[in-house]
Amino acid sequence: MQEINQNLAEEAGLNITHICLPPDSSEDEIIDEILKINEDTRVHGLALQISESSFSNKVLNALKPEKDVDGVTDINLGRLVRGDAHECYVSPVARAVIELLEKSGYYSK
Incomplete structure (x- = not known):
């Protein structure tokens, strides 16, 4: 999977x-590594x-919400749950579900 992501990123001009x-x-x-990445201005997102067993609130919330490309921080999840998906990062899977619900008429903005 990592190789596929790397190839797609290169095609899109991403590093x-x-x-x-x-x-x-x-x-x-793990948190120490996340904190280093948070401060690296060359890094725009972290998956x-x-x-x-390592998924704890402490680990997930060490990540800056603006670099949280999976939408797993409490801030991004809270915004999503409140219906403020336009104000947060939403994981691709969650975004697809929202779009399907919107198109089916079960969910509106």
Whole structure:
């Protein structure tokens, strides 16, 4: 999957960097890496690919909402739930579901 993402990004003129932490990285080690990325002005977005056991509120909310391309921070999820999808980053899957609901008439802006 990483290779496909890399190829698509190159075609679109985007630069992707894949950072691999050891599988046994602690919560603090993961957060430290996220905080470094938050401050890197060359990085415009971050997609977390971490184990399910590493998904904690502390880890997810270490990410700046404006760099949260999956829409997993409390701020982005809260905006989405309130119906303010235009004010936050929404994951591609959630965006597709919203569009399907809108087209079917079950959801309106």
